Amino acid sequence: MELEAAKMIGAGIAALALGGAGIGLGTLFGSYMEGAFRNPEAQSKLKVNPMLAFALIEATGLFGFVIAMIILFG
Amino acid sequence: MADAHSPLAQFEIKTLMPLDLGGVDASFTNASLIMAVVVGLVTIFIVAGMNKATIVPGRFQGMVEFFYEFIANLLKENTGPKGKAFFPMVFSLFMFILGCNLIGLFGAITVTSHIVVTFALAFMVITVVTVVGFVKHGTHYFSYFAPAGAPMWLMPLMIPLEIISYLIRPISLSVRLFANMVAGHVMLGVLGTFVVGLGGLFFALGAIPLAAIPLIFALEVLVALLQAYVFAILTCIYLNDAIHLAH
Numbered sequence: 001m002e003l004e005a006a007k008m009i010g011a012g013i014a015a016l017a018l019g020g021a022g023i024g025l026g027t028l029f030g031s032y033m034e035g036a037f038r039n040p041e042a043q044s045k046l047k048v049n050p051m052l053a054f055a056l057i058e059a060t061g062l063f064g065f066v067i068a069m070i071i072l073f074g
Numbered sequence: 075m076a077d078a079h080s081p082l083a084q085f086e087i088k089t090l091m092p093l094d095l096g097g098v099d100a101s102f103t104n105a106s107l108i109m110a111v112v113v114g115l116v117t118i119f120i121v122a123g124m125n126k127a128t129i130v131p132g133r134f135q136g137m138v139e140f141f142y143e144f145i146a147n148l149l150k151e152n153t154g155p156k157g158k159a160f161f162p163m164v165f166s167l168f169m170f171i172l173g174c175n176l177i178g179l180f181g182a183i184t185v186t187s188h189i190v191v192t193f194a195l196a197f198m199v200i201t202v203v204t205v206v207g208f209v210k211h212g213t214h215y216f217s218y219f220a221p222a223g224a225p226m227w228l229m230p231l232m233i234p235l236e237i238i239s240y241l242i243r244p245i246s247l248s249v250r251l252f253a254n255m256v257a258g259h260v261m262l263g264v265l266g267t268f269v270v271g272l273g274g275l276f277f278a279l280g281a282i283p284l285a286a287i288p289l290i291f292a293l294e295v296l297v298a299l300l301q302a303y304v305f306a307i308l309t310c311i312y313l314n315d316a317i318h319l320a321h
Contacts, residue, residue, distance in 0.1 A: 052307065055254075055300040059246075062253035069256070073082075 011071045017064020024057040081263030085187055085256070105191070108182045112173035120169075141169065145306060152310035156317050163202065164313075167195065168306040175255065175298035179291070186301075187255035189248060196248035199309050207316035218319060247308060254301050258294040265290060 032050045036043040091102035123138030131139055145165045149157045171186060178184025185191050207215040219236040220229060265283045273280025 051300060052304065055297070055304045056250075058297075059250035059254060059304075062257050063249060065257050066249055066253045 007071055011068040014064050014068035014071060017067070018061045020064075021057055021061025024060070025054065028053050028057060081260045081267065084259060084263060085183070087183070087188070104183050105185050105188060108177060108185050109174070109191075111182070112170060112177055112185070115177075116169045116173050141165075148307060149310055152307060153314045153317065157310065157313055160202075160313055164306050164309055167199070167309060168302050171195070171251065171305050172299065172302035175302055176295070178255065178259070179294055179298060184255050184259055186251055187259060189252045192248040192252045193244065195305075196244040196251075199247065199312065200244045203312045203316045206313065207319070210317060211319050215316075215319065218315070243312065247305065251301050251305055254297055258290075258297055261290055262287065262294065 028050060032046060036046055087103045087105050089101040089103050090107060093099075093101045120138055123134045127135060142165070145168055146161060149161055149164055153160070174185040174191075178187065207218070219233050219240070221232060221236065224232050265287050268283035269280045269287070272283065
């Protein structure tokens with residue numbers, strides 16, 4: 001296989017990491033919604049933590065993006 | 075990599091004033107310029123806001139005090155009263171990263187999308203944390219790597235893992251900020267080329283990606299705020315680990 005083609009395939013596979021981030025974000029916001037609907041009074045208190053978790057979860061997916069960048073341009 | 079139409083061209087560093095310090099390239103670049111501008115803007119914001127400070131804050135002073143109290147509360151909740159000494163560091167870090175992230179969204183080069191900048195910041199944080207740990211606890215700080223309560227036979231596994239997780243901190247801290255910034259700006263760049271490409275193909279088609287750009291931009295503003303917050307909160311958590319040795 002050509003090296004260039006192999007690099008492209010590798011970068012594409014590295015992008016799969018975003019799938020894990022998607023699952024994580026789905027679980028996070030799903031749980032947040034569940035908690036917020038069960039206890040609507042606590043909703044305003046629960047707003048900050050999901051945002052922090054959102055940033056942390058998204059970052060793990062973006063590590064895959066960095067690997068794709070290293071494969072393509074490194 | 076950096077031809078004019080590439081979505082990565084926006085990250086290109088241009089030398090403004092060449093400077094060579096004994097073989098080390100220390101030129102004044104557009105990134106240095108933006109960093110100086112950010113430091114200047116943050117300083118002006120705080121100094122001008124607190125210039126005629128009153129007990130009941132006005133609008134401008136209220137903005138400055140909002141940021142101050144935000145970081146002060148963050149530090150108090152995560153590090154406890156002993157963390158108060160580190161307020162200037164965490165506050166400057168937060169304001170600098172926030173300024174760089176936001177100014178990058180409005181046309182300037184995004185300084186925090188260069189790993190050399192974010193890694194320097196993260197490395198500074200971890201150095202401070204390690205020095206604080208050793209100053210407070212002496213060689214006892216090494217017990218950080220051997221969690222209390224874990225059974226003895228697990229130690230050969232736990233200690234290497236704890237050491238790796240400690241050493242990986244500057245990397246994860248810097249790559250998190252860097253990757254978020256790069257990914258957002260590349261996404262905006264790619265959408266921009268979609269507008270031009272599809273609009274050239276058929277005029278109305280270009281409107282679809284054009285409509286997506288404000289939404290992505292709003293997301294990027296959120297990410298810029300969140301990543302500065304996450305950097306600050308993780309700094310607080312690492313400081314807490316070093317100050318209050320759990321075992």
